[in-house]
Amino acid sequence: MTISSPPLPERIEGPDGLVIRRWLNADIPAMAELITSSLEHLRPWMAWADREPLSDDRRRRMFRRWDAYWAAGRGAVYGVLLDGQLIGGCALHRRVGPGGLDIGYWLGRDHVGRGHATRICRALTATAFALDDVTFLEISHEATNESSAAVARRLGFDLVAERSTAEVTTWRLDKR
Numbered sequence: 805m806t807i808s809s810p811p812l813p814e815r816i817e818g819p820d821g822l823v824i825r826r827w828l829n830a831d832i833p834a835m836a837e838l839i840t841s842s843l844e845h846l847r848p849w850m851a852w853a854d855r856e857p858l859s860d861d862r863r864r865r866m867f868r869r870w871d872a873y874w875a876a877g878r879g880a881v882y883g884v885l886l887d888g889q890l891i892g893g894c895a896l897h898r899r900v901g902p903g904g905l906d907i908g909y910w911l912g913r914d915h916v917g918r919g920h921a922t923r924i925c926r927a928l929t930a931t932a933f934a935l936d937d938v939t940f941l942e943i944s945h946e947a948t949n950e951s952s953a954a955v956a957r958r959l960g961f962d963l964v965a966e967r968s969t970a971e972v973t974t975w976r977l978d979k980r
């Protein structure tokens with residue numbers, strides 16, 4: 805289900821030098837390098853990684869689609885920078901029902917194991933819950949993706965047993 809609402813924030817300042825912001829054409833070389841060097845790490849979990857590496861032109865067209873997606877209020881796809889260096893990406897999507905946003909995230913291979921994904925999701929959570937129309941958040945991942953489950957668990961998301969299957973695990977956090 806897709807619900808349209810006002811556009812989500814373009815830029816989110818995280819802690820410790822983390823910046824989450826919408827992708828720019830100027831990111832294309834760094835994005836290509838980060839993804840290409842992390843393909844074995846991303847392919848088991850991110851369906852889009854099978855289509856990588858993309859040409860610069862296809863990446864530019866993808867950014868234009870994400871611009872329209874953002875402008876229509878359907879969600880936001882972000883790059884994540886640490887002290888100015890691209891380290892990964894994340895997204896918020898309005899596709900889990902009224903009042904809900906679904907969070908996605910990935911890190912480059914060399915940036916895991918340091919708590920960045922947890923900090924990114926905490927910043928996304930705070931930003932999302934500051935929006936009047938957002939009342940709950942969800943994270944869904946392949947059931948065997950333990951690293952992703954650990955991020956959701958660390959942030960206090962609850963497992964949604966009735967929405968989880970042998971293939972996909974879904975977590976939910978309600979605004980308090």
Ligand SMILES: CC(C)(COP(=O)(O)OP(=O)(O)OC[C@H]1O[C@@H](n2cnc3c(N)ncnc32)[C@H](O)[C@@H]1OP(=O)(O)O)[C@@H](O)C(=O)NCCC(=O)NCCS
Binds near residue numbers: 949
């Ligand atoms: C999912 C993914 C983003 C998680 O990355 P991650 O590095 O495990 O998660 P974090 O960045 O939060 O780091 C947590 C690790 O840092 C450690 N850590 C260090 N400092 C930390 C801190 N301040 N806070 C939290 N964890 C910290 C934790 O102990 C943990 O280590 P462990 O893996 O040995 O238990 C990453 O594995 C990834 O990119 N996977 C491929 C894409 C993917 O699966 N995306 C999710 C699809 S839904």
